[in-house]
Amino acid sequence: MADEPTAQPSKKLYIETVGCQMNVLDSELVVARLRDDGYVLTDDIDQADAILYNTCSVRQHAEDKIYSALGRIKHLKRKKPELSVGVLGCMAQKDQGSILKRAPHVDVVIGPGQLGRVPELLAKAKADAKPQLAVSLARTAGSREHVTSSFDSYDADREPAVRPSPFQAYLRVMMGCDKFCTYCIVPSVRGPEQSRPPDSIVAEARLLALQGVKEITLIGQTVNSYKHRTPDGRITRLSDLLARLHDIDGIVRIKFITNFPNDMTDDLLQAVRDLPKVSRYIHVPAQSGCDAVLKRMKRMYTAASYDEMLARLRETIPGSSVSSDFIVGFCGETDESFEKTARLLERSRFKNSFIFKYSPRTGTKADGLFADDVPEDVKRRRNHILLDLQTAISLEDNRAFIGREVDVLVEGPSKSTTRKEGWDGPDQMTGRTACDRIVVFPGPESLTGETARVRIDQASAVTLFGGLADGAVERPA
Ligand code: 5AD
Ligand code: SF4
Numbered sequence: 001m002a003d004e005p006t007a008q009p010s011k012k013l014y015i016e017t018v019g020c021q022m023n024v025l026d027s028e029l030v031v032a033r034l035r036d037d038g039y040v041l042t043d044d045i046d047q048a049d050a051i052l053y054n055t056c057s058v059r060q061h062a063e064d065k066i067y068s069a070l071g072r073i074k075h076l077k078r079k080k081p082e083l084s085v086g087v088l089g090c091m092a093q094k095d096q097g098s099i100l101k102r103a104p105h106v107d108v109v110i111g112p113g114q115l116g117r118v119p120e121l122l123a124k125a126k127a128d129a130k131p132q133l134a135v136s137l138a139r140t141a142g143s144r145e146h147v148t149s150s151f152d153s154y155d156a157d158r159e160p161a162v163r164p165s166p167f168q169a170y171l172r173v174m175m176g177c178d179k180f181c182t183y184c185i186v187p188s189v190r191g192p193e194q195s196r197p198p199d200s201i202v203a204e205a206r207l208l209a210l211q212g213v214k215e216i217t218l219i220g221q222t223v224n225s226y227k228h229r230t231p232d233g234r235i236t237r238l239s240d241l242l243a244r245l246h247d248i249d250g251i252v253r254i255k256f257i258t259n260f261p262n263d264m265t266d267d268l269l270q271a272v273r274d275l276p277k278v279s280r281y282i283h284v285p286a287q288s289g290c291d292a293v294l295k296r297m298k299r300m301y302t303a304a305s306y307d308e309m310l311a312r313l314r315e316t317i318p319g320s321s322v323s324s325d326f327i328v329g330f331c332g333e334t335d336e337s338f339e340k341t342a343r344l345l346e347r348s349r350f351k352n353s354f355i356f357k358y359s360p361r362t363g364t365k366a367d368g369l370f371a372d373d374v375p376e377d378v379k380r381r382r383n384h385i386l387l388d389l390q391t392a393i394s395l396e397d398n399r400a401f402i403g404r405e406v407d408v409l410v411e412g413p414s415k416s417t418t419r420k421e422g423w424d425g426p427d428q429m430t431g432r433t434a435c436d437r438i439v440v441f442p443g444p445e446s447l448t449g450e451t452a453r454v455r456i457d458q459a460s461a462v463t464l465f466g467g468l469a470d471g472a473v474e475r476p477a
Contacts, residue, residue: 019056289344
């Protein structure tokens with residue numbers, strides 16, 4: 001009788017991800033690598049054989065959260081010395097060896113350019129009984145000296161179990177950033193801007209479609225700066241890439257984030273207008289409405305040129321929605337400069353805005369050049385003022401949907417605690433319109449992944465509520 005293969009006991013992996021979509025995707029790829037190495041995911045940190053934190057260093061708050069999490073698991077490592085603990089991503093790149101000094105129970109510190117090596121380094125830390133540090137070369141403004149992994153070294157291996165949902169997936173089209181906004185740590189930790197070859201993006205999108213993915217979100221730090229040149233000189237822009245991805249059967253919606261205002265070219269806007277699968281939603285951060293502040297931030301545009309870009313966008317893509325990021329309390333931001341930002345936010349009528357208090361980052365231009373001179377309570381007040389202005393605008397614009405029917409790509413049961421008024425049935429589903437507005441409506445779970453027509457009858461600043469319209473579900477032929 002042939003020998004039965006003996007099943008290896010699986011090792012349990014607990015992973016926590018903070019920060020941007022790039023990190024969510026990186027974690028998916030790390031989990032895929034570790035799955036091939038015999039790990040299975042667990043939600044129970046106490047049961048884990050490996051605990052990994054995929055980290056962000058854009059603001060101090062995100063870093064503080066990781067150091068407190070590391071503090072909380074110290075006792076686990078004491079109880080179970082064979083437990084592996086890892087710090088991955090941007091903080092690993094930025095803080096490097098100092099993480100091991102502050103948290104000596106950490107076994108691996110691995111920067112974003114080295115994530116393909118996670119299984120190897122976890123094993124090496126065990127074998128050598130010594131922490132492992134794998135980061136890229138330090139990078140300063142303007143330099144391209146930075147060792148990053150190539151796209152194909154680990155992008156192609158995917159793990160559906162950790163996606164936002166089984167039919168939604170991120171797809172990396174660019175790495176790094178060359179803009180060097182003075183407040184931002186990203187260019188030094190994520191390395192130089194590189195556009196991925198279009199053929200491998202299309203191949204990966206096809207693979208995702210075969211796995212049942214219907215919505216792909218193309219990600220890059222400045223995704224609309226995407227430009228790939230083949231050795232024969234042929235250039236592919238983001239608009240060309242969208243057209244190629246549009247042809248893939250099974251993909252019903254394509255999104256892309258995040259955009260840089262100066263690279264919002266007409267060909268891209270026309271592609272969004274002309275390709276029905278492309279979401280009419282554009283995230284294009286303004287950061288400030290004051291020219292002096294924008295200059296200190298080195299954003300390379302003025303408030304007037306941002307206005308012009310937005311007008312062109314709205315003229316080209318009817319029914320689009322736009323969202324933005326703002327930083328309040330950047331170095332030297334006076335009451336007058338803040339007023340200008342508030343006026344820009346008001347006149348731009350964003351669908352929503354993400355508002356951040358300036359957080360100085362060691363190693364950025366701003367940290368070396370300017371004083372962090374806006375007091376914390378002023379930053380907090382300005383943050384609230386912008387949030388209140390944005391909430392009023394979002395509510396007003398959402399109310400305009402009442403009485404209209406919208407097509408919703410259904411994402412699954414709603415986890416939201418905001419419930420439709422007067423509805424106490426059990427099943428509430430959630431999804432998004434083509435212009436990325438969140439819609440919650442009563443309906444069966446079987447609608448997940450389908451496009452449903454919903455008649456809107458209520459609205460809050462973040463959510464539209466409604467009910468299925470007649471003939472509401474579109475199933476692919
Ligand atoms: N402080 C506060 N916010 C920041 N962002 C980037 N760097 C900083 C910083 N040092 C914000 C920007 C960016 C978003 C992802 O994070 O608004 O668009
Ligand atoms: Fe940071 Fe500016 Fe690059 Fe965005 S464009 S990642 S804010 S440096």
